[in-house]
Amino acid sequence: MTDARIPRALTIAGSDSGGGAGIQADLKTFQELGVYGMSALTAVTVQNTLGVHGVYPLPPEAAAEQIEAVGGDIGVDALKTGMLFNAEIIRLVADRIRVFGWERVVVDPVMIAKGGAELLRTEAVDALKRELLPLAMVVTPNIPEAEVLAGMGIRTRHDCREAARRIGGLGPRIVIIKGGHGSFEEDGDQVVDLVYDGTGFTELSAKRVNTVHTHGTGCTFSAAITAGLAQGLSAFDAIQSGRLFIQAAIEDGLNLGQGQGPTNHWAYNRRRQEVLQ
Ligand SMILES: Nc1ncnc2c1ncn2[C@@H]1O[C@H](COP(=O)(O)OP(=O)(O)O)[C@@H](O)[C@H]1O
């Protein structure tokens, strides 16, 4: 029998039939990072590299009961939320996080898929802000999501900092505004994720990969952070190691299907093995 104390992580998110985003991306990432993965499904999407072709939300109680089933039996060292779709699901998920007293919580405030499909109802944004963000150790909006949460446009690096401050005011301990959707003038060929911890800012820069195969980048990044938290890393170390994981996954992205392909969840470990050989 292997060590019973393998780190355990839970993803509360939607299913992506194409396997590049959602719970599929999360579970692949947990597995690659040596963490036992569990899922509470909120919705089934009909999805491939060409986009989202259908969304079938589950009854809100289904998510709540899945969380109770794994939380009460197996235990959860860290969790992430992804696609939550509506306010009722958000309320029940937030309630279960409070009841279990979980603190290592990553909220990826998924709103709109890269192809434009709505993964969170507009009227649910308030519930996300009021119910879930106060429970988050780390929240990971992309720039359009940060604009919605902060209630302001982001056109400059200065705007980005102001938005991070406003989102920090909603309760999460750390805000990361991800730079995948565009660079500011001074960023050059770098992609910059802005990290705000309530007092100061850190910019995590990496080379921007020139690719269209970025389906599931946000899911994979937040799952990698969650895996780090499940293993007991500090939030900042988990974010830095998540950044290394996503960079490798994008650099070695998979040209699958006819549209926007997924990232490569093996890339990080394959590179580490190559270094060891
Ligand atoms: N072209 C790229 N090159 C390198 N890193 C990227 C690229 N696109 C996104 N990323 C990284 O992927 C992660 C997810 O960012 P982003 O794509 O903005 O999120 P989302 O999938 O939520 O829209 C961030 O760490 C971001 O810096």
Ligand SMILES: Cc1ncc(COP(=O)(O)O)c(N)n1
């Ligand atoms: C079920 C599901 N959840 C999340 C996303 C967001 O994907 P991305 O990380 O590319 O923004 C998605 N396309 N599908």
